[in-house]
Amino acid sequence: MTTIETTSTLADEGRRRGRLGALGLWVAAHRRIVTWGWVLLIVVLGAFAPMVEKNLSGAGWQANGSESVQVRELAIDHFGGNASSAIQVVIHSEEPLGSDAERQVIDGVVARLQADDRIGEVLRPVAGATLSADGRTAIVIGGARASTDDMVRAATALTPDLQAMSTELITVAATGASVLWSDFNAANLDAMLTSEMISWPVTLLILVIAFGAVVAAGLPLLLTLAGLVSAAGVLVLVNFVVPVSIWAMNFAMMFALALGIDYALFLVVRFRAALASDATSTADAIARTMDTAGKAVLLSGVTVLVSLSAVMLVPSPSFRSMAGGVMISVVFVLAATLTLLPLVLAKLGDRVNGLALPWAKLDRHRSPIFERWAQMLWRRPLRLGGAAFVLLVALAIPALSLTTAMPSIKVLPDDASARQGYQLVQDAFGDGAPGMLQVIVPTSDADAASAVISSDRGVVAVMPRAVPADGSDLRLIQAVPAVDPSSSDLADVVDRLRGDLPDSAVVGGAAVENLDLAAQLDESLPLVIGVILVLGFLVLLVALQAPLIALLGTVVSLLSTAAAFGVAKLVFQDGLGASLFGFESQGFLDAWAPVFFFAMIFAIAMDYTVFLLASAKEHWEKSGSAREAMVESLARSGRVIFAAGAVMVAVFFTFSLSGPLPPKEMGVVLGSAVLLDAFVVRLVLLPVILRVTGRAAWWSPRGLRRVLPSVTFAHD
Template sequence: MTTIHSPSDRSAGAPSDLPPLTEYGLLGRIGIGVTRHGRMVAIIWALLVVGLGVFAPRVEAELSGAGWQANGSESVGVRELAVQHFGGTGGSAIQVVVHDSAGDVTTGTGARVIAEATAILGRDDRIGEIVAPQPGMSISADGSTAVILAGAGADTNEMVRAATDLKGELEDLSAGSVTVNPTGSSMLWSDFNEANLSAMLRSEMISWPVTLAILVLAFGALVAAGLPLLLTLAGLVASAGSLVLINQVVPVSIWAMNFAMMFALALGIDYALFLVVRYRAARMGAHEDRAHAVAETMDTAGKAVLLSGLTVLVSLSAVMLVPSPAFRSMAAGIMLAVVFVLAATLTLLPLVLHRLDDRINKLALPWVHTGEHRSPRFEAWGELLWRRPVLFGAAALVVLVALAAPVLGLRTAMPSIKVLPEDASARVGYDVVQAAFGDGAPGTLQVIAPAAEADATASALAADPGIAGVMPAMPAADDSGLVLIQAVPTVDPSDPGLAATVDRLRADLPSGAQVGGAAVENLDLKTQLDASTPLVIGVVLALGFLLLLIALQAPLIALLGTLVSLLSTAAAFGVARLVFQEGWGTGLMGFEHQGFLDAWAPVFFFAMIFAIAMDYTVFLLASAKEHYERSGDPKEAMVGAVAHSGRVIFAAGAVMVAVFFTFSLAGPLPPKEMGIVLGTAVLLDAFLVRLVLLPVLLRLTGTAAWAVPGWLRRVLPEIHFSHG
C-alpha cells in the first residue's frame, strides 16, 4: 500500500519543535534562498543550459582525439622539428596506402589513383610536404603497394580533423583491383573517434532506459525517478557546450566528453538520489513544511553531496600532474561536468523539490512508502553486521584480496592497432603496409640529426639488430643543417622489443641524433605514465584522507575509509588483468584482447575509481557521523548509517554499474576497458566495501572511530551533520 501524505495531513505552519530557518547552516540557507528566489534561479539555469547548449551539438566535431604525448619528450621534439624543417613528415603525417592486388601499382589504374590522391592532398592547406612513392623506400619490392606520405602542416589536433575530412574522398578512389586506405597516427585517431562516437551512442540508447528502470525501483515513483536524469542532462549539456568553447582556446580531447558523460550520469544520479530520499523523509515522513524540509535536506544530505563532489574533484585534479595534453583535458572535462552537476544538485534540485513537493510521488509503485528514510531491511542488515562483524568482514576481505591478487602480474603498454575495428581504414592500411614492407614498417622510426653526423647515425642504425632497414638521409629544405633518416624496426610497433631498440639507439647514436616517430611517441608517453603513476596515487590518497579528516573530524575512520578504497581499486585491476591481458571472457564479450592493459589505464582509472569509492564513503560515514553526533552511541552510528544510507548506496551503486557496463558494450577496446574496470570497481566497492567492510570497521573500532585529539580539534574547521 502506498503511503503518500497530502498537505492536509500536516499542520498549516511549521511544527513547533522545528528550529527557526535562520539556525540552519550555510547549505540550508542556500536551499532556502533558491526557493525564495526560484524564478531568478530558474532563469539563470535556463540561460546557462540554452546558451551553452547551442554549442553542445558541435562537441564531437570540434574535439579531437590527439594529444596523447609526453610534453617535453624527445619524440615530441622530433615531431616539432619535422614540422619546422621537413614538411611535417613526422609522427602526425598521413600515409595513403595504394595497393593493386593484380600487379604493378605504379602503372595503369594504380598510377592514375596515385596521381589523383596526390592532387586531393595538395588541395588541403593543412597538408605540408607530400612525398611521392619512391622505389626502395615507399614502393614494395613486388611493386604492388605504394605509400604517399602527406606531411603535417598543422598541429596534431587539426591533423586528426584533416584525416577525417580527407579519408572518404581518398577511399572513394579505389577502383577495380586497386584499393586506397589512408593510415598513420592521425588517421588512427580519426577512425577511433568515428567508431567511438557510434559505439557511445549505442551505449547511451541502452544505459538511459536501464537507468530509468533502476531509478523507478529505487524511488518508487516515475516523477521522482526522472529528476536525476533531468539534472544530469542539464549538467551534460552545459559541460559539453563549455568544452566546445574551451577548445577554441586550448585543445580538448574527445575523451574528455566521453568520460564526462559517464561520470555526469553516474554522479548526478548519486547526488540526486541522496537529496530526494532525504527530502521525502523530511516532508512525507517527519511532516515538516517545505522550507524546513529543504533546509534540513541541504544541511545534511546536501553537505555530504558537497563533500563528495569536492573529493571527486580533488582526486581527478591529481591527474593534472601527468604532463600530457590528453590526460589533462580529460581530467578537466570530467571536473567541469562534476562542477555543473554539483551546482545543479545544490541549487536547481532544491527548487524543483520545493515546487513539485507531493507531485514527486506521482505514478508511484503500489508497495512504496515515500516517507520511509530508515530502511527496515538495511537496519536488519546493520544489526546482523554488528552481531557478526568478523564473519562478514573476513568473507568480504577474502573475496577482495582474491580478486586483487592478479594485479601483481599486470602488464601495460600503449594501445595497439587492435583498438580499431577490423574494417577501419587505418587498420586496413596498417595491415597492408605490414604485409608489403615488414612487421615494423607501420612503426617506422624518424631520426633527426645534424648533417655532420648523418653518416655516423645511418651506420649506427644499420648496425643495430633491432633495425630491418635504413632509408637514405633526407636533408632539410632550409638552412637548419639537419637531416631526417627513417629506419624500419624488425618488430611490430606494439611489440615490447621496440622499446629496447629505442633505448639502445638513444644510447648508441651520435649525441646530436634524436629518435622519434609515432610509435616512439607512444613509448615516451608510457615512460612518462609509469613515472607519474606513483605520484598521482600518492597525491590522491593524501588529499582524499585530508578531505575525509576535515569532513568527519575523526582521524582513525578517515584513514580506514581511505585505505579500504584501495581494496576495490586493486580488485578491479586484478579483474582487468584477467580480462584484457589473459583474455578471460573476451569471446563472450566479443573483442580481441591485446595481451596487456592500456598504459593510460592505471593512472587515470585509479583516480576515477578512488573518486567514486570516496563518493560512497562520504555518504556512509557522513550518515554515521550524524547519528553519532545525535546519540554518542557507536552502535547507533553504524546501524543507523546502514539503515539510512544503505538503500541509497545500493541503488546508486546499481545505477553506476548499469551505466558503466553498458558503456563496455561500445565497439572500440578503450571504452570496453572503461566500462568493465569502472563497473567492476563500483560493484565491489558499493556492495562489499561500503555495505560490509566499512560498517564492520565501524563496529570493531567503536568509539575510537570518532575520537579526535584536542590539538587536532582546534585546528580543524567545525563541521556538523546533525540538527537539534
C-alpha cells in the first residue's frame, strides 16, 4: 500500500465520503496548509503559554451578588480596605512585645505593606482588638486597595519578605484569605508539576503496551501536547479581558490530557484496523476512520462541552472560569484530533506501526478476548449485569449522606505562612478569631446592631466600631465568633445574626463569603444536574437516533457518577485511606466538588458511552442484528475502552499522590469514576442493557426520525 496519495486521488475519495471523511481527506490533500496553520497557532499561542501560572488569578471564590461580597466591596470603598481580602501579618514573641527589636519588626512590617500600591490603609496593632491580652501577639492589617485577584498576587509578592523579618525570638507570618489562596496556589502548582512528571511516562508505558508500537503510542501524547499548549496561550489572552482562575489551567491540563489521549487512541486504533483490513489506500483508511471513529469523537467532544457548559450557570467567577478553561482545552484537543491527527496518519501510513514490540500482533484489531467476554455477557446477562448493578448501587448509597463545606485551613501544608499565622491568631485570640465577622450598617442603626451582636451566644468579642475616613454614613462592626471558621456551627451564628440585625445591616467576612458560596453551590446543584442530564440525553438521542438506548445510556452514566461520589464520601468525609493518600480529613468534601466534579464525571461517562454505542450502532446499521451489534461493539472497541480507561485512571490517580487536598480530591474522585465507568458500566452493564433490550434499543418512531438530523456510522 502506498502511504501518500495525490491531491486529485484524495479529492475523488472525498466526494464519496461523509463530511468528516471528506474533512480527513481534505486535510491529507492540503498537508502544507494545515501543517503551517498548526505551527503558526502553536508558536503564537505557545509564546503566551509559559505566562499561564504567573498571569492567571487565584481568587474568585465568591457568590456574585451575595451579602458577604457586598460587605467586602463596602469595606474596600469606605474603610481603607479592612476587608476579607486584606492581608493580616501576625507578629508573635514568647515575651510581651515592647522591646526595641520588636518595635523595629512591627515598623518594618508596616513599611513593607505601605510600599505596595495594592495595599490600602495599614492598621497598626490596637490593644483590645489586634493586640492579645498577654501582649505577645499582634496583628498588622494591610487593607485591600485592589481586586481579590490582585490581592492574591500581592500576598505572593509580600509573604517572603514578611517571613524574612522573623528572628530567633520573633515569628512573622502573613495570613488571611488572600495569603491562603496564594499559599494554596503555590502548593498546588508543585503538586501539579510532580503529578505530570509521574503521569506522562506512566501514560506512555500504557500506550506502548496498548498499541504494541512506539510510533503509534507517541501520537496521542504529541497531539494532546499541541492542544494543551494552544489552550494555555488562549487562557492567558482571555485573562487580559476577564480574570481566569489558575484552577482553570490545573483542571484543563489534567482533563485535556486524559481526554486527548482517549480521542487519539480511538482514531489511531481505527486507522490501523482500516489499514489491516480492506482499505484500498491510505486515503481510504483515513476516510473510513473519520467517518466512523471521527464522528464518535466529535459527538463525544460535543457531549463533554455541553456537560461542562452547565457549570456556567453557577454565579461564581472561579467556577465559570474553571469550566471555560476546560472547555477551551477540549475545543483545542478536539480540533487537533480531527485535523492534525489525520494529517500525521496520512503522512505515516503503514509506518504508524513503526518500532513495534516483538510480541505485538499488529494485524489483530478485533480482540478475541473481548469477543469471548461479549459472548459470555450475552449468555449470562442477568448474573453479570446484576452483579455490576449491585456494586454500583452499593457504592452510590454512601453519597446520600455526603456533607460538604468550603475548604478549611487544613488544605495547606503545615509550613505554609497562612496556616502558621492562622494558628497563632487562634492561640492568642480564640478559635473563631481567624474568621472575624464583619457587619456594615448605617450610623443610625449602629447601636441596635451592636446590641444584637454583643448579645448573641455565638459571639465572644466585639471590636470598637470603625468610622470611615471618607465621612460616609456607615459603621463597621467586627466580631469574633465562638467557633472555628470551618465549623458548621458558624452558619447558625451567621443565619441568626442576619435574622436579628436591622434590615439595613449586611454581614460578611472571609468565612461568611465561604458560607455564601457554599449555599449558592447547594442552590445551583439541582439546576446544573438537571441541565447536564437533559443536554446529555439530547446529544445521545441525536447521535444514536434511538430514544430508549439514549435514555438508558444517560441513566447508567448517572449511576456511575453517584457511585463515584459514594467513594468520595468514604475517602474524604470518613477518612478511609487518608494515610494512603497522605491527607488530613476535614470531615467533609469540599463544597465546590459536587457541582464541578458532577459535570466532569458525567462528561467522561458520556464519552465512553458514545464510543461504545457508536460502535454498536455502526454494526446495527450494517446487520440489523442486536446480537451482532452488542458482540461486535465489544470485540472492536472493548480493548480501546480498556486502554483509554487505564490511561485516564493512571493520569487522575497520579494527581492524588502529592500536594494539598483539592488535587487529591480531583484525582481520587475522577480516577474512581473512570475505574467504575470504563470497567464496570461500559464493559459490563451497558452491553447487558443492549442484550436485554435487544431490537427495542434501536427503535425510533418515524416522527422522531423526521425531526432529528440524520447521523449514521456505517460507511462503505
